[in-house]
Amino acid sequence: MPQDMIEIIRITPFIDMISSKRQGFPAALRPSSVRTTYEAGAAIFRLGSPAHSVFFVESGAVRLMRLGRSGEEVILHDARAGEFFAEASLDSPKYHCNAVASERTELLQVPASALRELLDADREFSRQWVALLARQLRAVRTRVERLSLKSAAERVRHLLVSEGHGPHCEVTLDGTLKDLARNLGLTHEALYRTLAAMEKEGVIERRNSVLRLLR
Template identity: 30%
Template structure:
């Protein structure tokens, strides 16, 4: 269900979460109670893997952005698969490597890019994560709070920059719905500091 917490930061990793359908945000809450979205989950992904393998607590929380179907694989079943299936282990290593690569890219984006470029990056990330092959134009419903948490800035700044993108014909918006009209322009903006 939209807004439901799948697992909470600081809770023990008791198993693996497999996303069957829906969109999920993985968030870290700072000392100022401000959310930062560190990952966007979608169908076909697994969540909570690093904490499960490390036998630690979750470092972030996973929350449904829309109604989702998420399957839970208990730690004992996961460990059995890990010890008995080489192909599963190899696939898992690839998932962990991809996850590490994405985390590094996210840190660099936050550290070195101005907010305007980070917003363009965030819109492209949404496009690449959630666009389906049958969509002529990509649209997504996302709250301005969630978009600001993905960009790493204030909601007001996000709204102001979205208006700028809208005025330039790069996006269209109605309520929480954002439609990307010119992804190539977002690529240009996002690449200014690469």
């Protein structure tokens, strides 16, 4: 892998960051949810602690991680606004990783017991929940495919083709270019160079927070 790329183990569905029309929090869960706020660096839960809740990110970001054999951080998932996390622990007695707020973050916390009861009692909600998980799985697969591409330009083009809208595969960024670089598995310097080169070659066009594929 080129030196200007960084290998990142994370499966954030990037569509959550580039779309201003994020999938909303299911109305059926609101009565049992509690809004909580965490400052940057605060632990939401730790590996091995009792799995009591599932979480929805209203704003901010949460990093899910484990420690490798040498004590290094292995990033499993970066949960962004509009996304659930810890849903994999719904039927587990303990959490399987650490969850730490990457920045000031507002969450909706749903007790696992309440979610399980709703899944058992409400068939319509159960279908909605399955559909939500299916969307996240499709986004994960798309992201894994994108991160397997070797060049930064290929990753940018893949993003526009797979996530963009209209004849020019238009993508509107809600976050910064540093956020985009992180989600493409690149250093921000590599992304800046790549976007500049693609613009000069007439491959893409940038206008404010909008990226468009020209050819």
